[in-house]
Amino acid sequence: MINGIEIRHLRYFLLLAEELHFGRAAERLHMAQAPFSQQIKQLEERIGTPLFHRTTRKVQMSEAGRRFQSYAQQVLSDLDEGVRFARATASDEAGQIRVGLISVGTSTVLPIAMRKFRDIHPAVLLSPFSETTGVQLRMLLENELEVGLMRPARLPSYLRGEVIYREGMCVAMSSDHPLATRESLTAEDLVGQPLMRFIAKIGTGFEPTINKYLADVGVQPEQGPEYTSTAAGLCLVAGGMGLAIMPYSAAVNAYPGISYLPIDLGGILAEVSMVTRAGPMDRKLKDLCDVIRGICAPGGEMDPHRRIL
Known part of the structure; x- marks a missing residue:
């Protein structure tokens, strides 16, 4: 009153x-x-x-x-x-779900998921944490995350995961690089180019698969600098230190002075996994996982064929 x-x-x-x-x-x-x-x-x-x-x-x-x-x-x-x-x-509708996500391949998933999930559970807060695959696995172990969107990795028995999204690769290069005027690239275009190497902190990522493919087709790029994060790699690219093979979604970062060209690597795709703790899952988390699956499914908002570089 x-x-x-x-x-x-x-x-x-x-x-x-x-x-x-x-x-x-x-x-x-x-x-x-x-x-x-x-x-x-x-x-x-x-x-x-x-x-x-x-x-x-x-x-x-x-x-x-x-x-x-x-x-x-x-x-x-x-x-x-x-x-x-x-x-x-x-009625247990409110609460918080903590979501881990890698910087490339998932940054557009969560905003869409937030909007769709809010229609189902308006009282539940989704809290994003941008972390590497290794950090997300530790956070899941220590109950600091409910779900993680990450690169596929060998999972311990207390976790379960599924690949929810695959996308093609592109080459990031300085916009003044001679190849930047091309519309797309093939593996042969990398001959003699300084190709930077991504060092995964856990697992192997897709780097060994790419290296094997290049060796199989007889392509020998020059060794460029190493990097451990997308942000670091793009900084090196913008500085003209070399080329970097990355998933299509790296182009979302839109760093100034960088061009992204699709490359045919024999069908090699970058994968994103959704990982949760094993065991029973409450309805809120189950609904969120279902929303993310729908977004990443063929025809969904994250369908790779709808991505524009």
């Missing part, structure tokens, strides 16, 4: 503002007109000004009433939202 004004006063006021007739408004509340009129009078007394002009023929809102109407509507709307949120909390 604020200044003696109760919720029922606001509801009665808004109903009368809609009907502009004491009898009809009271009838909608299944109450007699006299006590209804008394409640409106009580509200006006507590506000200190008339909200309606009354005559024997009609009821009209005063200027003060018109101004008060929007505030009353907002108060009741906020109250209804608060009640809904409280009930959701009591």
Whole structure:
């Protein structure tokens, strides 16, 4: 209660503002007109000004009433939202899901997932953590994440994972590189070029697969610098230190001075896995995993064939 004004006063006021007739408004509340009129009078007394002009023929809102109407509507709307949120909390609908994601291949998944998941569980907060695959695995072990989006890795028995997304590769290079004018590349275009090497902190990534393919087709690039993160690799590329083979989604970073060209590497794809702890999964986490699967499925928002470099 604020200044003696109760919720029922606001509801009665808004109903009368809609009907502009004491009898009809009271009838909608299944109450007699006299006590209804008394409640409106009580509200006006507590506000200190008339909200309606009354005559024997009609009821009209005063200027003060018109101004008060929007505030009353907002108060009741906020109250209804608060009640809904409280009930959701009591029914285990509220809470937090912590999501790990690597910087490349997943940065566009989570924003889409957040919007879709909110339609299902509006009271649940999704908290993203941008971490490498190795850090995500440790965080899952220590119950600091509920789900991780990462590169495939050998998983311990307490975790389970599934590949949810695959995408082709591109070559990142300085925009003033002679190859930057091309529309696409083949493995042969890498001959004699300084190719930088990504060092995975855990697992092997797709680097060994790419190196084997290049060796099989007789391509021998020059050895460029090593890097351990996409951000570091792109900094080296922008500085003209070499070329880097990366997943298509690296182009989302849009670093200035860098061009991204698709490359045919014999069908080699970069994979993203969704990893959770093994064992029973609550409904909220299950629903989130289903949303992410749908986004990454063929025809979904992350369909590689719809990606534009």
